[in-house]
Amino acid sequence: MDSKVYFIGAGPGDVDLITVKGRKILSSADVVIYAGSLVSREHMNYCREGVKIYNSASMTLKEVVETMYEYYKQGKRVVRLHTGDPTIYGAIKEQMDELDKLDVAYEVIPGVSSFTAAAAAIKSEFTLPDVSQSVILTRIGGRTPVPENESLEKLASIGCSMALFLSVSMIDKVVEKLKRGYGRNVPAAVVQRATWKDQKCVVGTLDDIAEKVKSKNITKTAQILVGDFINCKYEKSFLYNENFTHMYRKAKNENRSD
The missing domain is CATH 3.40.1010.10 (Tetrapyrrole methylase, N-terminal domain)
Structure with missing residues (x-):
């Protein structure tokens, strides 16, 4: 050994x-x-x-x-x-x-991260066509500061999917900063102790997520997920489209003889 x-x-x-x-x-x-x-x-x-x-x-x-x-x-x-x-x-x-x-x-x-486990818990996909093709992993500044150019407002202004670690204890402050960054009300979810037997999931929007979190007494060990991917209309992927050709599959109309 x-x-x-x-x-x-x-x-x-x-x-x-x-x-x-x-x-x-x-x-x-x-x-x-x-x-x-x-x-x-x-x-x-x-x-x-x-x-x-x-x-x-x-x-x-x-x-x-x-x-x-x-x-x-x-x-x-x-x-x-x-x-x-x-x-x-x-x-x-x-x-x-x-x-x-x-x-x-x-x-x-490597191991399975809590941010992917949280998305799985609410049965969501971070990267949807025409919605978001990027995921930001971040946290709000606390005892460990966050660089100024990585403030929640700046990151949220990009408009893509986000997963926040180590931040649920400051949910009011988080929501305030996210609202300023996104500039609108967007879907949000909080998952406490993802995949544990006592897992808790709360789904809402930036307008009501803070109150929902408090009502469930969620104060630590939770992921905050934010973005339209949680609840939105989206275009289907080209990956499985019958008319989309790639090296493993020809489009259906390419196999026709007429």
Whole structure:
């Protein structure tokens, strides 16, 4: 077994939404450091007997890195289990930079993000023809500031689909900024704990979403989705159009002999 640190995306909640590769590595790990405030403890049921388990919710960056390094030096396989996909708001860059200084080998295994899980929960598609072909992933500034040129007003003014992380606790402020940016009332949805057993979904518009969120007592661990894609008319894709030709399929009228 190789001695390496693996940053693995555990998925948004449902333990079966970790990738096959991620679970395979997790099941063979000697040490697991998991984000206990967001990652289901059920993932530990797939670990082998004798595995060392650490909950990073109470650990500092220094403690996490020191723990990974100590076991790596012993030739152990270490898994750093993050929620969703670790490359989105995962704070893994600072961990990898420290491991680079220590000459520790590591690999990143992607996972299902909460923003795609949230869209699936409300049975929507972010990218509809003639509606939006772009998705913005962002957040409102809080304890961690957001660059001025990435303000919600500026991003919303583009008019495309949006998914906001780490922002539902400031829903009134979020709505105010989005209204200024979009310049009109648009569909909005909030999904709390997407794919968990206690998942909550609220669908509305910028005019009423804040009150609906408050009535459901949603204050954290939620995605805010915004854009016409949630509820609109749209053109069908060319992909499956019978008269659209591509390398795998000829148009129906091309096969006619008359």
